[in-house]
Amino acid sequence: MNVYAEKLVPIIKDQMVAVEESLFEKVESQVKIVDDIGIHLIKAGGKRLRPALYLLCSYDANLPLKENASLAASLELIHMATLVHDDVIDEASTRRGQPTANTLWGNKISVLAGDYLLAMAFSSIADFIKPREIQVMANTIALVCEGEILQNINAFNADITMEDYKRKTFQKTANFIASSCELGAIRANFTEEQISQIQTYGNCLGMAFQITDDILDITGNAKQIGKPAGNDLKQGIITLPVIYALKNSPHQEELRKLVSSTEITDDEVAKALEITRECGAVEYSYDIVRDYLQNAKNILPKELSLEVKNSLINVIDFVESRDY
Amino acid sequence: MNVYAEKLVPIIKDQMVAVEESLFEKVESQVKIVDDIGIHLIKAGGKRLRPALYLLCSYDANLPLKENASLAASLELIHMATLVHDDVIDEASTRRGQPTANTLWGNKISVLAGDYLLAMAFSSIADFIKPREIQVMANTIALVCEGEILQNINAFNADITMEDYKRKTFQKTANFIASSCELGAIRANFTEEQISQIQTYGNCLGMAFQITDDILDITGNAKQIGKPAGNDLKQGIITLPVIYALKNSPHQEELRKLVSSTEITDDEVAKALEITRECGAVEYSYDIVRDYLQNAKNILPKELSLEVKNSLINVIDFVESRDY
Numbered sequence: 023m024n025v026y027a028e029k030l031v032p033i034i035k036d037q038m039v040a041v042e043e044s045l046f047e048k049v050e051s052q053v054k055i056v057d058d059i060g061i062h063l064i065k066a067g068g069k070r071l072r073p074a075l076y077l078l079c080s081y082d083a084n085l086p087l088k089e090n091a092s093l094a095a096s097l098e099l100i101h102m103a104t105l106v107h108d109d110v111i112d113e114a115s116t117r118r119g120q121p122t123a124n125t126l127w128g129n130k131i132s133v134l135a136g137d138y139l140l141a142m143a144f145s146s147i148a149d150f151i152k153p154r155e156i157q158v159m160a161n162t163i164a165l166v167c168e169g170e171i172l173q174n175i176n177a178f179n180a181d182i183t184m185e186d187y188k189r190k191t192f193q194k195t196a197n198f199i200a201s202s203c204e205l206g207a208i209r210a211n212f213t214e215e216q217i218s219q220i221q222t223y224g225n226c227l228g229m230a231f232q233i234t235d236d237i238l239d240i241t242g243n244a245k246q247i248g249k250p251a252g253n254d255l256k257q258g259i260i261t262l263p264v265i266y267a268l269k270n271s272p273h274q275e276e277l278r279k280l281v282s283s284t285e286i287t288d289d290e291v292a293k294a295l296e297i298t299r300e301c302g303a304v305e306y307s308y309d310i311v312r313d314y315l316q317n318a319k320n321i322l323p324k325e326l327s328l329e330v331k332n333s334l335i336n337v338i339d340f341v342e343s344r345d346y
Numbered sequence: 347m348n349v350y351a352e353k354l355v356p357i358i359k360d361q362m363v364a365v366e367e368s369l370f371e372k373v374e375s376q377v378k379i380v381d382d383i384g385i386h387l388i389k390a391g392g393k394r395l396r397p398a399l400y401l402l403c404s405y406d407a408n409l410p411l412k413e414n415a416s417l418a419a420s421l422e423l424i425h426m427a428t429l430v431h432d433d434v435i436d437e438a439s440t441r442r443g444q445p446t447a448n449t450l451w452g453n454k455i456s457v458l459a460g461d462y463l464l465a466m467a468f469s470s471i472a473d474f475i476k477p478r479e480i481q482v483m484a485n486t487i488a489l490v491c492e493g494e495i496l497q498n499i500n501a502f503n504a505d506i507t508m509e510d511y512k513r514k515t516f517q518k519t520a521n522f523i524a525s526s527c528e529l530g531a532i533r534a535n536f537t538e539e540q541i542s543q544i545q546t547y548g549n550c551l552g553m554a555f556q557i558t559d560d561i562l563d564i565t566g567n568a569k570q571i572g573k574p575a576g577n578d579l580k581q582g583i584i585t586l587p588v589i590y591a592l593k594n595s596p597h598q599e600e601l602r603k604l605v606s607s608t609e610i611t612d613d614e615v616a617k618a619l620e621i622t623r624e625c626g627a628v629e630y631s632y633d634i635v636r637d638y639l640q641n642a643k644n645i646l647p648k649e650l651s652l653e654v655k656n657s658l659i660n661v662i663d664f665v666e667s668r669d670y
Contacts, residue, residue: 145484160469167462
């Protein structure tokens with residue numbers, strides 16, 4: 023479900039339409055299969071959170087629509103590229119209820135298609151992007167990769183600390199969301215202090231967003247998460263609620279054995295989820311989410327227009343209540 | 347073997363040392379394994395053809411060493427990234443006699459490490475790169491991906507035409523070499539006509555370079571090619587000499603059956619190589635190589651300094667006589 027379609031951010035409705043158009047333009051290729059993959063990925067949808075945040079944070083500067091939508095679309099393209107590579111890496115067969123690129127076209131072509139999207143994300147904005155903005159975008163990709171690698175290294179590692187988790191989550195998810203906000207603020211010519219505040223808003227929002235994702239994987243309440251509960255544990259990804267349970271559950275030893283097993287069965291996953299849920303880990307995690315979201319709300323610069331501020335708060339509320 | 351170490355291009359000796367230093371700086375990461383992969387890739391070596399060509403084509407402008415070496419190193423970084431992804435895709439266990447990243451660290455981390463290198467290639471030059479230059483670099487990556495995808499689609503397809511082959515080879519290899527030259531010429535402030543000539547030099551050189559590679563895979567004369575002869579056929583890659591043989595060999599029907607088989611055995615590969623060699627395909631291919639190299643020599647702009655011109659001709663001679 024698209025963020026703007028949720029009527030959370032009606033002020034950027036026109037821009038979000040332009041973002042979709044820009045996405046289709048960017049994935050155009052003379053090689054038909056490349057075209058097909060791009061179109062499939064766009065049509066598979068997504069929340070379009072990064073472009074929406076970019077557009078909101080740059081909204082007050084009233085920048086030219088075409089360029090602005092194009093930069094926003096490039097952020098989504100980078101996000102898509104990382105998802106395509108993620109799905110290859112995780113051997114995922116579906117995402118958002120749709121078959122993944124690797125299912126439809128195989129791993130080889132999907133790796134290359136991901137690279138292609140990364141290239142197009144830069145090539146399509148080359149004529150107007152500024153040095154600092156390239157830096158932010160390229161660094162974001164680098165951090166996502168490092169975050170993914172950290173997650174990979176720590177797979178099935180029950181000794182992972184809260185600090186490891188937070189570092190990985192910052193690099194893999196929160197920083198990208200923070201950078202989308204930061205880029206908007208940079209292009210809107212905010213002061214350095216305001217840019218930093220807006221970036222912190224994004225960072226807190228991103229942390230909350232990922233932890234909510236992690237919680238939904240534990241509670242299995244996901245309406246449209248598009249993957250079964252316990253999916254993280256199956257892949258050895260030990261998330262915040264589980265880290266809490268590993269420290270605080272009366273069954274922590276049993277949980278430790280379960281989540282360390284690289285050949286964890288479906289029954290064992292169910293058991294691990296039960297142990298995690300029973301010790302208050304979900305409530306603890308939601309408290310952390312609320313803290314992050316409160317911080318996000320508090321840090322928003324006063325100088326933002328009321329309509330932008332309200333939209334950014336709507337996005338906070340969306341993350342707080344989301345069940346997909 | 348490094349191009350400059352071959353004493354072909356002594357005029358850029360200092361710059362090539364700076365390129366190596368810059369490479370090590372660029373791959374630095376706080377995540378140890380990312381660092382390790384980067385260092386492994388740099389130490390595994392390579393011809394450093396792209397940075398050398400960039401430096402030669404920009405030489406006459408006497409640009410600041412640090413920036414120039416950094417841009418050159420970013421070209422090599424992009425090349426490395428594509429090789430890392432290639433090796434994952436081809437399930438290659440060695441390259442240049444060294445174990446590949448996927449052998450040492452697995453496919454997952456290698457895909458991410460490739461993305462990381464792509465990101466660092468841009469992030470590290472963000473503060474001085476110009477719009478047109480980003481465009482050239484990003485487009486180069488996009489074309490490499492499209493070329494690889496074309497190659498993949500046409501695997502084991504005995505109906506592949508000379509035109510298909512040339513398009514794929516341009517996109518996958520020649521354009522990158524042409525772009526390295528073009529970037530040098532752009533930064534050296536050559537006229538548009540000269541830039542175009544220098545780019546054509548690179549394109550012809552690149553085509554010749556790839557066809558030589560293809561020939562070496564047929565003749566098996568490769569001293570240091572780091573892979574067994576017939577490797578292309580095993581992967582279903584039908585190269586220029588084989589396309590010639592499929593049209594001109596008296597055993598074309600047998601060859602067609604052999605190269606179309608997705609489960610071609612070592613004996614069958616040997617037979618296909620024999621058929622290809624016997625019909626004059628290697629001689630034909632070398633003629634094409636010589637044509638390209640002659641064109642490369644002829645198109646070099648008169649305005650280049652003698653020392654640059656001589657160096658660029660040395661690179662032509664290197665491609666003409668290379669057996670690795």
